[in-house]
Amino acid sequence: MSRLYAVAAAALLLLMERAAQSAPVNLWMEKANAAYEQGTFDTARVYYEKIIAAGTNSSDVYYNLGNACFRLKQIGPAVLAYEKAKALSPNDPDIIANLKFANLNTVDKMPQPERSFISAAAWRLHTLVSLETQLWVLLAMLCLLAGMISWAFFASHNVRLWLIYGSALLGSVTALAGFSAGAKIWQAENIRYAIVLAPAVDAKSEPNGSKVLFSAHEGAKLRVVKDLDAWSFVSLPNGSAGWVENSALGRI
Amino acid sequence: MKRLVSSVVWSILLAGACGAQVNFSVFADRTSLALGEQFMVTARVVSSKQLASHPLPQMPPSDDFAVLRTSQDQSSSTSIQVINGRMAQNVEITYLTYYVIQPKKEGTLQFPSLSITINGQTYASQPFAVLVGKGEVVPANDVSVRLLIDKKDLWMGEQTRLTLQIVQKANTPVVITREAFEIFKSMLMQKLGNFCAVAPLFKDGPSGRREQINGELCAVFRASFSLIPTTAGDIAIPPLPFEYIIQKRVQNQRRVDPFFGSFFGDDFFGPSVQQIPKSTMSNGLTIHVKSLPPAPAGFSGAVGRCGFSSSADPKSVPAGEAVTLKIEVRGNTRPNSLGEIKLPPMENIEIFTPEKHIFSDTSEAAGINSRKSWSYMLIPQQEGAAVVPAISYVYFDPDAGEYKTLSSSPSALEVTKGTGAKPQSGARYLTQAEIREVGSDIRYIKTPRSLAVRTDRPYRNPFFLILYPAPLLAVLFAGLYRLQSTRKKDAALMLRQKAVRNAYRGIDTIRKNAAQFSPADFLGRCAGVIETYITHKFGFAAAGKTLDEIKDELARRTISEALRTALTGFMQTLDGYRFGGATLNENARADVLVKTTEMVEQIEKALRKEKRS
Numbered sequence: 001m002s003r004l005y006a007v008a009a010a011a012l013l014l015l016m017e018r019a020a021q022s023a024p025v026n027l028w029m030e031k032a033n034a035a036y037e038q039g040t041f042d043t044a045r046v047y048y049e050k051i052i053a054a055g056t057n058s059s060d061v062y063y064n065l066g067n068a069c070f071r072l073k074q075i076g077p078a079v080l081a082y083e084k085a086k087a088l089s090p091n092d093p094d095i096i097a098n099l100k101f102a103n104l105n106t107v108d109k110m111p112q113p114e115r116s117f118i119s120a121a122a123w124r125l126h127t128l129v130s131l132e133t134q135l136w137v138l139l140a141m142l143c144l145l146a147g148m149i150s151w152a153f154f155a156s157h158n159v160r161l162w163l164i165y166g167s168a169l170l171g172s173v174t175a176l177a178g179f180s181a182g183a184k185i186w187q188a189e190n191i192r193y194a195i196v197l198a199p200a201v202d203a204k205s206e207p208n209g210s211k212v213l214f215s216a217h218e219g220a221k222l223r224v225v226k227d228l229d230a231w232s233f234v235s236l237p238n239g240s241a242g243w244v245e246n247s248a249l250g251r252i
Numbered sequence: 253m254k255r256l257v258s259s260v261v262w263s264i265l266l267a268g269a270c271g272a273q274v275n276f277s278v279f280a281d282r283t284s285l286a287l288g289e290q291f292m293v294t295a296r297v298v299s300s301k302q303l304a305s306h307p308l309p310q311m312p313p314s315d316d317f318a319v320l321r322t323s324q325d326q327s328s329s330t331s332i333q334v335i336n337g338r339m340a341q342n343v344e345i346t347y348l349t350y351y352v353i354q355p356k357k358e359g360t361l362q363f364p365s366l367s368i369t370i371n372g373q374t375y376a377s378q379p380f381a382v383l384v385g386k387g388e389v390v391p392a393n394d395v396s397v398r399l400l401i402d403k404k405d406l407w408m409g410e411q412t413r414l415t416l417q418i419v420q421k422a423n424t425p426v427v428i429t430r431e432a433f434e435i436f437k438s439m440l441m442q443k444l445g446n447f448c449a450v451a452p453l454f455k456d457g458p459s460g461r462r463e464q465i466n467g468e469l470c471a472v473f474r475a476s477f478s479l480i481p482t483t484a485g486d487i488a489i490p491p492l493p494f495e496y497i498i499q500k501r502v503q504n505q506r507r508v509d510p511f512f513g514s515f516f517g518d519d520f521f522g523p524s525v526q527q528i529p530k531s532t533m534s535n536g537l538t539i540h541v542k543s544l545p546p547a548p549a550g551f552s553g554a555v556g557r558c559g560f561s562s563s564a565d566p567k568s569v570p571a572g573e574a575v576t577l578k579i580e581v582r583g584n585t586r587p588n589s590l591g592e593i594k595l596p597p598m599e600n601i602e603i604f605t606p607e608k609h610i611f612s613d614t615s616e617a618a619g620i621n622s623r624k625s626w627s628y629m630l631i632p633q634q635e636g637a638a639v640v641p642a643i644s645y646v647y648f649d650p651d652a653g654e655y656k657t658l659s660s661s662p663s664a665l666e667v668t669k670g671t672g673a674k675p676q677s678g679a680r681y682l683t684q685a686e687i688r689e690v691g692s693d694i695r696y697i698k699t700p701r702s703l704a705v706r707t708d709r710p711y712r713n714p715f716f717l718i719l720y721p722a723p724l725l726a727v728l729f730a731g732l733y734r735l736q737s738t739r740k741k742d743a744a745l746m747l748r749q750k751a752v753r754n755a756y757r758g759i760d761t762i763r764k765n766a767a768q769f770s771p772a773d774f775l776g777r778c779a780g781v782i783e784t785y786i787t788h789k790f791g792f793a794a795a796g797k798t799l800d801e802i803k804d805e806l807a808r809r810t811i812s813e814a815l816r817t818a819l820t821g822f823m824q825t826l827d828g829y830r831f832g833g834a835t836l837n838e839n840a841r842a843d844v845l846v847k848t849t850e851m852v853e854q855i856e857k858a859l860r861k862e863k864r865s
Contacts, residue, residue: 026702033699057705060698067697087708098694132710139719146723150730185711 025056032064041071059088063095070102076197076218078102080250083195083221087252090130106219131184138181141174192224194232194249201249203242207231213242222249273300278309278366278377280353281617282415282474284402286385288466290320290354294617295366295377297347306347309366309377316361317382320352320464355384394424397436397494397534401479405540408484409555410650411585413453413619414477416440416534418494422462422469427497427527433458436494436534437475447487447541449480449586453616476616480586484543491533500526544648548655552591554647558583560658564630564640568666571635575665577628581645587612587622595628596641604629632667639664744791751788755781755852759845766841774841775830778848779823785852786819789859799824815858822851 032047048065051058066081082099089095115123129137145167152163196216205211207228214236216222222234225241232249235241275298282291295309306324325348355361360381367376383402400415416436420426437452444450458475465472481487501524544555562579569575581590587610595603606626613621632638640663649656710716758781766774786794792805799820806816826844829836836844 029700029703033697036697051703056703057707058703059706060700060703064697067694070694088706094695094698101694132706135710135716139716139723142720142723143726146726149727153730153734181711188709188711 025051025054028054029061029064032068036064036068036071041068044068045072057088059085059092059095062088063092063098066095066098066102070098075102075105076195077250079106079219079221080195080197080252083193083252088130090127103219107217108220126180126183131181131188134177134181134184138174138177141170141177145170145174193252194222194224194234195252196220196222196244196248197250198248201244203234203240203244205242207243209243214240216244224249224251274298274370274373274375276309276368276375276377279617280363280380280382282400282402282413283381284383284385284400284415285355287355287358290352290463290465291382293351293353293363295349295351295368297368297370297375299345299347299370300343302345303347303370307349307368307370309349309368311351311366312364314364316356317353317363318356320354322352323350324348325350355382358384358386360384394426394498394530395420395428395494395496395532397532399440399489399534399537401537401539404538405542406481407542407555407648407650407653408481408544409553409585409589409648411478411480411556411619412539414479414537416458416475416477418458418473419465420471420473422471425499427499428473429495429497430457432495433473433475436492439492440477440489443489443492444479444487447481447483447485449478449482451478451586451614451620452476453478453614453619459616474616476619478614478619479539480589481539481541484541487539487541489537489539491536493531493533495529495531498528498530500528545655547648548646548657550594550644550657551646551648551655552581552593554581554583554585554590554645555650556583556585556589556647557649557651558590558645558647558656558658560645560660562643562660564663564665567663568668569632570668571632573631575630575632575640577630577640577663578625579628579643579660580623580625582621582623583647584619584621586620587624590622590624593626593643593645595643598630598638598640600632600634600636601638601640602631602633604631632665635667635669637664638667747788748791751785752852752856754788755785756849758784759849759852763842763845766838766845771834771836772830774836775826775834775844778844779826779830781848782819782823782826782851785855789855810862811855812858815854818854819851822847 028047028051032044032051035041035043035047045065045068048061048068051061052065062081062085066078066085069075069078069081079099079102082095082102085092085095086099148163148167148170152160152167155163196218198218200215200217202212203214203216205213208231216234216236222236222244225233225235227233227246228243230246231243232246233241233243234249276296277298278293278295280291280293285291297303297307297309306326308324311319326346327348328343328345353363360383362379363382365376365379367374369375396419398417398419400417401412402414403410403412406412418428418433420428441450453476458473460471460473463470463472559582560580562577564575564577566575577595579593581593583590606628609625609627611623611625613623615621630640642662643660645658646655647658648654707713758777762769762774762777762781769777780795783794786792786802786806790805790809794802794805797805802823803816803820806819807813828834
């Protein structure tokens, strides 16, 4: 009952806020955090969602929303919020830790692919920085490379030689960074994931079909291959694939 | 019963009347000695509260031992602990009573039980055996060295005490040096090192005191060693030499000089001291070491008198929270010999790697005593009843000559519903590896001062769309500029290289067609050849410039003053004839052409010369 009152009070507060037309997301964030500290996670969740609805795409807000959902024992929404936070700040240690912790509470354990040492090192380099940071670094490297090449056009023979060597080296690194950034962009554009929000969902052989291929439980991360009306064709890391209803999924 | 060390008997009881915790123990500094020697028995009472008077344990009359004298001492210690903000103070008051005892006869004598009554509660020690031998205690000479062992018939791994006893008659001019002791010690340890684990029980050296032995006052030095045999069989310690020095006062026997004799030859400087090195042999010893009988399963490797305790706390715990299981093993052996505890598997209980603590106490009276404790963190995974099963510890008791097993009783745990995980049946709590990886809970929320808005598709940022082509454009621009300037440079170079040839060609053309040109036209063409040559050679447009301007341009290009004057003079002459309406015959025209050619050659020569220099 007290939870209901808390939700009602939060909703009233939100209405008042809306009437004021102030949209102060930082103030909402403070209120949400205060509610979280007081243990009224429902209220905190409403505020966090309001901030997101106002168009504030912040990893901190998604992270806090994940925490509020986790405290409310809503593992699916918590994992979804953490995944969204991770998409914005892929290297934030708090987000990674809480996502791992939330995943421990999910029923389905998705095995991670085993990597060789070289592959693991390459993957580590690939995911070392966020895409945004990588793009800025890449831009800086391109500017530097352009400067060196331009200088080489007008430099004396000896200096030109050094500039050519330096440009070759920097060009190689830039190419690798560019390849990595390209892969990330391709992934962002072409690979979509969703989190199961329902307690359990059956993946079927066809939309509205009756044959169940596998079941996924709340918090499971599925790859969305394609969509068809209210259905999504999803796959698991082990290769299993099937159609599930969109209403049971939350898109990352 | 023979004991390698002093017999220690603990009687630990609570004094209920006043609430003071009392601990009473009795021990002797040695239990193997010769008739006529003395040993010291210490009675220790440790109380958590101050007692009304110093307790004096009662020793019953004995036909075997005589109490030569007694003395008392008292000390206190306070320790303060702060646990979870609570301060706890622990006070211990120790009352010591020392008895100097002399055996009255030879043989294995039983030291009687001492008793004491505190606050109506009676505490009593257990009797222990004292081995009294014959031996030459009082040295026939000035010094005697003896090796005494508490127990000669040992099991492998059993600890015994070997005592080096040096007795020196009082008031004899004998000097026993530290160096002599160290040499003897190293010889002894070398003899035993291959068969035993030997560890000195003293810190700074042998302890010395004055004792009455058979009524004669002697200085007695003792140093004890812990001996733990590692191989079975007989270990023989041969007699070993011990060096000491006798100081002898001698009168100077120098030859007396007839002149100074009266001064240096008298006793004014006193007699000198002569140091005479001497040695004596210790007694030999043979120790018989028996192999252990076949060991039962689970034998820890410990040989000695061992104790064992275990406790689990708390008894009631929510699922997913920790219970601490403490296990302690103690024994009169080295820490390594106590072995390890192996916990039996426990259903629905996660067992974490324990914290291990090792304590070792070394004293001359008790030898090496060790204590090993393990603190396990157990996490029940499911609510309901859980049991920590009985834990066993198997060791070899050398006194009984058999293996013994110490066991704890099973501890029942009540596991209530957990708070941090799924409530349904079969819910899985975190495993040890998972807890190590992610901690025990989610991390706290973030509280930034202002929200940093980010996008998961930063590559769509217009800044990137604008800025990314910029480096490429910069390179393209630089390349084009470079290409253009190269082309220009190449054209100018070509013209410069061809300047002479073009000049000669122009002169030839004028020569061939000289008849067709009017004098003014002829002279104008000759001037034009020179101007074109200068333009191509020096990279500036000479046509349209005055002679002074041409002169200045040439000066800037480091053409010598003489040549500049000659060139401008020649051009001025041409212009003079040209605009003065001069008529030129064929010879004059040929002469002008020759001079024009010479002028070009002169300039070329000057440039070559300048280039060489």
